[in-house]
Amino acid sequence: MGRMVVRRRVPVDDDPVPPTPSEDLPRRTLRTGWGPVSNALAPHAGVLAVGTVVLAIGCVALLIALVGSRQPSILATSDPAVVDTFDRPDGSALDDLPGGGSWETVGEWEVVAGSAYLKEAPDGGGRGFALLPGSSDRARIAATMFGLADDGGVVARYQGPGDHLALTPVSALGTWRVDVVAGGEVVETQAMGLVGVEEGMRAELVVRGDAAWVIVDGQVRGTIDVGAAPDEGQVGLVAGVADGGSTRFDDVARERP
Numbered sequence: 001m002g003r004m005v006v007r008r009r010v011p012v013d014d015d016p017v018p019p020t021p022s023e024d025l026p027r028r029t030l031r032t033g034w035g036p037v038s039n040a041l042a043p044h045a046g047v048l049a050v051g052t053v054v055l056a057i058g059c060v061a062l063l064i065a066l067v068g069s070r071q072p073s074i075l076a077t078s079d080p081a082v083v084d085t086f087d088r089p090d091g092s093a094l095d096d097l098p099g100g101g102s103w104e105t106v107g108e109w110e111v112v113a114g115s116a117y118l119k120e121a122p123d124g125g126g127r128g129f130a131l132l133p134g135s136s137d138r139a140r141i142a143a144t145m146f147g148l149a150d151d152g153g154v155v156a157r158y159q160g161p162g163d164h165l166a167l168t169p170v171s172a173l174g175t176w177r178v179d180v181v182a183g184g185e186v187v188e189t190q191a192m193g194l195v196g197v198e199e200g201m202r203a204e205l206v207v208r209g210d211a212a213w214v215i216v217d218g219q220v221r222g223t224i225d226v227g228a229a230p231d232e233g234q235v236g237l238v239a240g241v242a243d244g245g246s247t248r249f250d251d252v253a254r255e256r257p
Helices: 038-069
Strands: 082-084 104-106 108-112 114-120 128-131 141-147 153-160 163-170 175-182 185-191 202-208 209-218 219-225 235-240 248-254
Touching: 082 185, 108 128, 114 128, 114 235, 128 153, 141 235, 153 202, 163 202, 175 209, 175 219, 185 219, 235 248
Parallel strands: none
Antiparallel strands: 082 248, 104 128, 108 114, 114 248, 128 235, 141 202, 141 248, 153 163, 153 235, 163 175, 175 185, 202 209, 209 219
């Protein structure tokens, strides 16, 4: 015999009112799992985040200012200190400077297509030098270079082929290096990291006291301790012909007196 199911109808309110929580019931403290200090700071998280970002930006700006204050200013190609653009007929000797004075050369240097190059190495071989008049312990020399060879670049504190500073490219490694030459030997050398060696690059060597800065295409690329270098000397160019051709130089500039 089957079971009888009795269904009872329950009246339903057509407009139910949600229950109102009692104000007398205690509220549970919000738990974040961060601890009491973090819970107290949580409502101010936005302000703290902004403050942290501002502090970080300030620290970076201060670091840039401190580092920048130790770096010499960049010598622009349009600076009045440009001393020779080699705007003279092909085959002209590298002698008189447009603004007065004259080049002092080791080896035979000539002008071709508005640039200077080493035509013949000095007697006995080795690299040639083209030097600007005047000697100083503060040095700044810049030049734009073409047909770059690893033995061509700029020199500072030059006292002779065996005593000077030289900034030259290292094509195989895509970088530039500074050699400290003393007593006829390279006593210290330092590369500037991956900089690149390309046609028309402008390289600059700046020397102050026992420190030298390397600037390539307007960017400071590194520093080197040059305490073993001569205390003063001339600035100028260096090149060789052993590899079949000399680096060509244009827009040579030096520090204003």
